[in-house]
Amino acid sequence: VVLSRQVAVVAAITGACGLTAAASFTTPFTFGADLIVAVTLVVMLVAQVVVEILSRRGPGASDVTTGPSRKFRSYFAWIVVFGAFTALELFTYFEHPRGAYPTFSSLSDELSASQGGKALLFVAWLCLGWLFLSASVRKRRTDP
Amino acid sequence: MSTRDLILAVWTVLGVCVVGCGVLSVLRPAAVVTPRVAVGALMSSWPGRVFLVLGWMWLGWHLFAR
Numbered sequence: 001v002v003l004s005r006q007v008a009v010v011a012a013i014t015g016a017c018g019l020t021a022a023a024s025f026t027t028p029f030t031f032g033a034d035l036i037v038a039v040t041l042v043v044m045l046v047a048q049v050v051v052e053i054l055s056r057r058g059p060g061a062s063d064v065t066t067g068p069s070r071k072f073r074s075y076f077a078w079i080v081v082f083g084a085f086t087a088l089e090l091f092t093y094f095e096h097p098r099g100a101y102p103t104f105s106s107l108s109d110e111l112s113a114s115q116g117g118k119a120l121l122f123v124a125w126l127c128l129g130w131l132f133l134s135a136s137v138r139k140r141r142t143d144p
Numbered sequence: 145m146s147t148r149d150l151i152l153a154v155w156t157v158l159g160v161c162v163v164g165c166g167v168l169s170v171l172r173p174a175a176v177v178t179p180r181v182a183v184g185a186l187m188s189s190w191p192g193r194v195f196l197v198l199g200w201m202w203l204g205w206h207l208f209a210r
Contacts, residue, residue, distance in 0.1 A: 023208060026208070028208065029209075033208055033209045034209050037204050037208050037209040038209075041201050041204065041205070044200070044201070045201075048197055070181070074174065074176055074177045075177055075185065077165045077175075078176070078179075081161050081165055084161070085158055088154060088158065100146070100147040100148045100151070101148075102151055102152065104155075118208075122208065125204050125207065128203075129200055131179060131180060132197060135180050135184040136184075
């Protein structure tokens, strides 16, 4: 089991590196960009479905829980940061001109102008997807 | 200081806050939950799972394809 898990991790890292390298050569609104992003989305969807199916097959899977309960205040910092991000994104989105009020998207466009910047942004997006997936797996393991 | 500089400064502060929360969650997990725990709490319900996964998919499509 440990070996198969290691193989899966190595395969995931290798695949992520390949996708990142390929994505860094793409340009938005082209078939290449659509293909690379679509492949990543399909892999993520399949992984989520597999985790979901495994969690339903596991013992006590109907009792959804996230493990030991934590105090609300320990989530407070993340709620404030996410709220501030949303507020700033909405504020800049509705203000003009875009050059004076850069949104998260327009800043990412500036970063994506270089190949290295696009690769960095793609890795960050993959890491976010990995966080979501690992949180799903963790939830499955903590189910009673 | 131009408006752009001001907005960029606020974005930078937000970025620093995200990193700061991440570091704090490792140093003092009782005070701030780790990103994985915070996401796990959202992923514990069906609507939360769908919202996060669809949001992630839209973000990638928006940033890299369209």
